[in-house]
Amino acid sequence: MSADNAVDAAPAPDDEGRRRGLRRIDLRRLGRAALLGPGGREWGLPAGGRGQRVPDAIEHLAKVHRLRHPGVGAAGIETLRRAYLLAESSHRGQMRKSGEPYITHPLAVTLILAELGAETTTLTASLLHDTVEDTEVTLDQVREEFGEEVCYLVDGVTKLERVDYGAAAEPETFRKMLVATGSDVRVMSIKLADRLHNMRTLGVMRPDKQARIAKVTRDVLIPLAERLGVQALKSELEDLVFAILHPEEYARTRAMIRANSVRPDPLAAVADAVRAVLREAGIAAEVAIRPRHTVSVHRVLLKRGADELGGCEFGRILVLVAEDADCYAVLGELHTCFIPVIAEFKDFIAAPKFNLYQSLHTAVADEEGRIAEVLVRTRQMHRVAEAGVIALGNPHTVDEPPQAADGERVDPTQPGWLSRLLEWQRDAPDPDTFWTALRADLAQDREVTVFSAHGGDTTGTIRLPAGASCVDAAYALHGEAGHACVGARVNGRLAPLRSKLRDGDIVQILLDETGASGPSADWLEHVRTPAARIAVTRWLELHPVPPADEEPAARAERPAYSADTAAEDEPVAVTDLAGAAVRLARCCTPVPPDEVTGFVIRGGTVAVHREECPTAVRMIGAGREPVPVRWRGGRPAGAGFRATLLAEALGRPRLLADLTEAIAGQGVGIVSASVEPPQEHRVRHTYTVELPDAEALPSLMRAMRSVPGVYDVYRAQRAMAAARR
Incomplete structure (x- = not known):
């Protein structure tokens, strides 16, 4: 929690008039005031030792607190005074x-x-x-002097020791x-304010430590400030991070502001017209007029794709x-007295974030x-838009929060996203897994609400990050x-598991009651929630699937042959290893006259691969x-060759x-076929075919x-090699 840095960066000349965040504290004046006790004398020095009275620092805090909470009595101010005295002396x-x-930091x-x-x-x-x-202050001492609630909050923000972890x-x-x-x-409220002050005073740190x-702050604290609704903290943290990580863009944006x-500000004329209409x-x-902060202006620039903004776009x-x-x-x-821009209208009152x-968002033209x-x-x-959960006060002084139909907490001081985060973190005991999943979870800045169904009846609601799948x-x-x-x-129709869910969708999950089914590695390409990703990853680790080239020979789709047992006219790949069965690898589907090589896999079977097969190169x-293998000539009765073409x-x-x-x-049978979704009017078809003989492959590809409309046909191996490079 402690920060070693201390110097406030001086705001730009126009910052104070345009800042919508929090007023900065003058640490030089505050540092002197913090050393003074009641009655205007320095701690540990006799009265009049300096010859000049400086206001007690706690008086300014009490004044701000009374301004926000006029009902605060003498007992509350006395509690703050005792806490300050303990902090200063410690x-x-x-x-x-x-x-x-x-002491200037706390x-x-x-x-x-x-x-x-x-x-x-x-x-x-x-x-x-x-x-x-x-x-040297202990939690027991804090609990004894200030009570259980204060002790819990202090313990919550106390860092773990690097020596131990x-x-x-x-x-x-x-x-x-x-x-x-x-x-x-309130634990996270204190942490966010702590990080804001540390970021304000980061200038004395080494550049590499500033960047870290x-x-x-960018990956964890700012998303948490956003989720807790503390926009005043979030906007200033964004600007401070922007200045450190992207100094050139920051300087250009500040120069533009x-x-x-x-x-002359054109928004002032529009604001006057709005006042007149409402009056x-x-x-x-x-x-x-609410000026945009630096990062907000930069985002508008990126959205517009322009080098300059109009005067009305700065606020x-x-x-x-x-x-x-x-x-x-x-x-x-x-909307009656001005020309509304309908595409910009959003009602966040009826549907809060x-x-x-x-708030109601709209745009109008004069x-x-x-x-x-x-x-x-x-x-x-x-007030809530600026301070979020901080504006809602003590969560322990309100009545029991109501529950939604699906059990989701309605109490905004204990949001549902936090409950879900706490659930999946239990399944991520490894710190690296937790840290990666936390950043990924917090990167989801929008949610969708879908309805769960069973037997045709809606049974509840689920909140998921935007882009979440079935x-x-x-x-x-x-x-x-x-x-x-x-x-x-989804909405009564069968849908692929990869389907992305949208607001208002009704989803019914179909489960295999026998328990014989399990996740596929493909699921990891579609999941967005850490809970699902951790569960799928853990299941796959506990149930490893053997590679296709190492599956037992008994599972091969074609009979295996050896050099000793193959008939003279059977066109199979053979090896000189006595008694070894041979099977053609399904990853590259070799056919004569492909150049091939072999590898001994489980059970003593020799798997035959094309020489350019990435699996063979990897092994x-x-x-x-590698084991030498070769093709035998002739044609087996009723046998064929499989190949995969794109x-x-x-x-x-x-x-x-x-x-x-x-x-x-061409007299070729199709074993399986698939079509990928079109991309820029181009499509890719994949066919696994059964050839009557190897010589039929070139003529099939020509056909x-x-x-x-077809501009290329090739063996599957080329696509695999390109994907692995």
Whole structure:
């Protein structure tokens, strides 16, 4: 938790007027004030030792806290004072790398939380959040002096020792914090404020350490701030990370913002027009211009694909009203008196985001064609939009939260995504697996809601990350019983397990009641949730499938022959190894006159591969000794040769019918066929065919190439080799 850095970067001249995040703390002034006690004297020095009174640091914190919570009494302020005294005395003598007293860090973190409206218990724990980790103070002492809640919060944000955990200390610390957050989200609130102050003061660190901390902030802390709805923290963290990891793009974007700030703001004229419309309609509302932060401007640039932005694109108009109904009244006036851009309308009041966010989004054009984005929300929605769960106060002082029909928590201070995260982390004991899965899970920034069905009846809802498949739904609904999933119905129709689910879909998972089925390695290409990925990976590790070239000879689809037993006229591959059975490898389907080589596999069988087969190349590279094999001439009675061919063509109607007709016209049987989805009007067909003899292969390929639209036909091995390079 502790940060060795300490110097605040000075904001750009236009930052203070345009910043929508949190007010920065002057650490130089704060560091001096933090050393002063009540009555204006320095700790450990006689009164008047300096000859100049400096305000006590706790007074500023108390002032901010009372401003956000007017009902805070003397007892609450006294608790903060005692916590500050314990923190200051415990950290006394500790300095940050910049030379500032260490107490400036917990005090700055607490002021950040106070400005967001955190209640007294959170502020108390924030003042003490580094004492157990960095001083001689114990959790028992914190519990005795400040109670169980404060002790729990302090313990939740205390890092695990690298001495005990080694390289796993960081992921295991985050696991510990997330588990604690599952019971009390205030743990993560303190961690986010702590990271914000550390990021603000990262300048004294080595560049490599700055980059490492910034990447963890980007991959873990910023997504957590987004999910907890703490937009004020998230936006500033994004800007700080952007400045470290992409300094050139950051500098260009900041220069663009500064250049726009000295020009007349066209949004001001649109905002005045909005005020006039609402005043005439008798709707009491506050109308303000909300500048975009740096990363937001950069995203708009990328979205537009332009080098410059229009004046109205550097900010949005914010309309605050008293009641929900007023939001829709404002929307009606805007769409009546201005030209609405319908594609930009979103109703996050009727359908809130999963991170508590509520607002109406729209865009309108005025008479001069200036298009402005407008956000409409109540003042309470605005507080929650800025501070998220912090604005909701102490989760332990509210009544028991209601439950949704599917058991999903409705209580926003204990969100469903966190419950699901806590469930799958139990199945990831390995720190590296947990760390990778956590980053992947947090990278999913959108959710879809689907309905589960059984026997035609809807039984509940499931929330999944956008892009989740039927396999994800199977594990979300059935846990490890999802291993037996053999199919799915989506909206009443059979659908492939790889099908991506969309908002409002009704999904029914079909399970193999015999338990004989299990996951396929292909499932890993379709799953998006860590729970499903971990479950499938673990099952595959416990049930390894032998490679195709090492399957027992008894499972071969064609009879095996040896040089001693083969009849003179049987065209098989033979080997000089006495008594060895021979089988043709199914990965490359060799046929005469292919150049071939062999390898002894389980049971003493010799598997015959084409010489350019990647499997053969891999086995030689691994030190496997090849066995000489050769073809025998002649034709066996009733026997044939299998080969896999790929045909690439321009997509058109009847292509499949024409290709199968061409194959049948050569007297060749089709064992299996598949068609890949079209890509840029091109399609690929794969056919496994049974040839009457090896000489039929060239003529078959010529016949397939003659089909209109087909521009290439080749053996499967070429595609495999290209994929493995």
